[in-house]
Amino acid sequence: MPTNKSNYYALGIIAILFFVFGFITWVNGVLIPYFQICLELTNFQSLWVAFASYIAYFVMAIPSAYILKTTGYKKGMVIGLIVMALGTAVFLPAAYTRTYGLFLTGLFITGTGLALLQTAANPYVAIIGPIESTAQRVGIMGVANKTAGILSQQILGTIFLLSADSIVASVAKANAVERAAILDEYVLKVVNPYLVITVILLLLAVLIGFSRLPEVQESGAPETSPNQQKKTSVFQYPYLVLGVLALFMAGGCEVIPIDCIILYSKAMGIPLQEARHFTEYTLYAMLGGYITSTIVIPKYISQQAALRYVSILGLLFSFGAYSTEGLTSIGFMIAMGFGAALLWGTIWGLAVRELGRFTKIGAALLLMSVVGGGLFPLMFGRMIDIYPANPQMAALVLVPCYAFLLFYAIKGYQIKNWRPNE
Template identity: 60%
Template structure:
C-alpha cells in the first residue's frame, strides 16, 4: 500500500510538471505569428522561435545528465524550474525594446531549463514502473501536457493575437514612425502574462523542493520484462536500439511540432485570416489528446508499444500524402489529424529505447533529449519551403513522409537490435 501511494504521489507530481511543460512549450505556436507581426518577420525568421527553444535540448542534454548524476532527479527538477523562470523573465526587456535577439535568448534559456526538467522527468517516469508500460504512463503525462497546451494557446492566443488582422491592415497604411509606435504598443501585450508565468514557475520549484517526490533506482531498467537482469555494456554507444531510437525521436519531434507550432503559418499561406488560423493549434492538441487517451486504454493490454508505433507511422504517411495532394482546408485538417498519431510517438520510442540500459539510463535519456532538436531543424525547413512555394505551400508537407518512414523502420526492426553485429541482432524482446 505504501509503495502504491508513493507511486501515485510521484506520478501526480510529474504530471503537474508536464502541465508546466505544456503551457510553456505549446505557446510557441502563438508566439510565432505574434513575433511575425510585432517584429515584421518572414516565415523562416519566425520559425527561429522553435530553433531557439529546441536547440537547447541538443546543446544542454549531456551537461544536464552530468548535473543529474550529482543532484539526483528531484533537485534537478527544482533547478530546471528556476532556469526556466530566468528565461521567461527575459521576455520583459525584450518586449520593451522590441528586440528579437532578446526574445530568442529568453526562449533558449527557457529551453535549457526544460531540458534539465525533462532529462530528469522522462527517465524517471520510464523506470517508475514496468518498462513495457512506459507508453501508458507517458499517456497520463501527455494528457496533462496537451490540456495545458490547449489552455495556453487559447488563453495567451486571445491576448497576443487579439485584433491581429486589424493591426496588420492598419500598419500597412501607416508611415514608418506611426507603424513603429503601434507595434511597440502591441509588443507589450506579452509583459503581464510572462510576469505571471515566471512567478508560477518559481512557486512550482518551491513545491517540488518541499514535496515527497522519491528518488528512484534507475538501474532497474536493466531488468527484462521477465525479471532477468541483462549484463551491462561498457558504453552507451553499444546499444543500437538506443541510438536508433535517438534518430527515430529526431524525426518524431518534427512530426509532433509542425501540426501545432507551424500550422498557423501554413494556414495563413493557404489564404486563411489570422482569426481563423489561430484556432488550428488547439485542434492539433485535441487530436493529440485523443491519441494519449488511446495509449492509456490500449497499451500494453491490447497492443504493444511496437505495434502502436507502427500504426502511428503508417497513419502519418497516409495523412501527409492526402494533405499534399488535396490542398486547401482538407490539407489543413489532415495535418491536424496527424496529431493523433504523434501522441503515440514520444512514449513508445522512449519505452523501446531505454530498455535494459541500467546505469546508462541518465545518459541514454540525455541522448534522446538531444534528438528534440528535430523540432528546431525541420520547422525551419518547413517555413523555408512555404516561403519558397507561395503558390503551392502544401509542398512543404512532403518533408514529413520520409520522417514517418524512418520511424516505421525503427518500430519494425530498429528497436530489436541488441548489438551491432549480426549475431546479436533481433534478441531484445
C-alpha cells in the first residue's frame, strides 16, 4: 500500500478525474435541447444523446476489466482519457456538417473512454487507502463529480442555450434556405468548447502518464461461508442479479431528472432561457443528497434503510410530478435529485457483498446496468411526444423503477439463494 503522503497525492489526481467525469457526463442535459434545436429533432430523437453515452458502459464494462488487467490502473486511465479526447474531437466535423450521426458517434467514443476510466478510477478510490475510510473518499469524489456537473451547466449552458429562444423564433419564421443558414451557424457554438475540452483531456492524459500515481494491488476477497464455496457462477447470487436490475432502474431515476428536465420544461411551455437552469438545480439537489449520504450512512441508518426511504420518496415525487403542472411539477422532478444521489452507493454496497472470487465480475455486471440511464430517458422522451398536451404522463416512467427499488430495499437484497431450501 502507498504511504499517507502518496495517498493524498493519488486522491488529488483521482479527484481531478472525477471532476472530468462530472463535466463530460452531465453536460448531456444541455446538449439534448441544444441538438434538438440545431438538428431539428423530436424529443425521442434528441434523447439518443443519453443512450449513445450510456450504451458504451454496457459494451465496455467487461472489456475494460480485461484491458486493466493487462495495462494496470495508471495506463488504463491514460488510455481512457485519450479515447475520450478522440470522441470529443469528433464533435468538430459533426458540427461543420451538422450531422447527428457523427455527434452520436462522438458521444459513444467518449462514453467508451469514460467507461474504461471509471472502471479504473472507481475501485482505485477503495484500494488506495484504508477500507474503513472508503465512504469518506467516495464522498469527496462525489462532490468533485457533481460540482463539475454544475459548472458544465453554468458554462456550456450559457454558451449553447442563452439565445435558444430567439433562435427557435427565428427558425419558425424563416424559409427553408434561411432556416438552414441559421442552424448551420448555431451548431458551430459547439466547436470552440469541445476543442478546448479535447485539449484538456489530452493534457490530463500526459499529466497522468508522467505522474507518480502509484500502482496498487487488489487483495482478493475471501469466501465467508462454506455455502459460498459451493457456488460455481455469479448468477447463483440472487441479491447480485436483482441488484444489477435495481441499478438498471436507478439509472433512469438518476438521469431523467437531470438530462430530461429541460425538454420536460419546454414541453410545458417554459422558455429555454429559464428552463436551462433546471438541470443545474437538480445537480444541487444531488450534491446535497451525496453529502447527506456520507454523513448518515451507516452511522445513523443502514444502506438498505436509506434505499427504502429514498425509493418511497421517489414514488411520492413521481406521482407529484404527474399530478401537478408547470413549475410545481418541475419542482418535484428537481427534488428527485436528492434521493437519486443515494441510489448508486446503496445498491452497489448491497449487491457486491460476500461475493468472494466473483466480486470483479459482479462489479462489471453492475457497471453494465448503467445502460438504464440511456434507455429510460428514451421512454421518457417518447411519452412527451405521444402526449404533447399532457407531458406529465412521462413522469409515470419512473414509477415502476422506484417500485422495484423499494422491493429490492425491503426483500431483494436479502435473497441469498433462488430456492428457499438451498
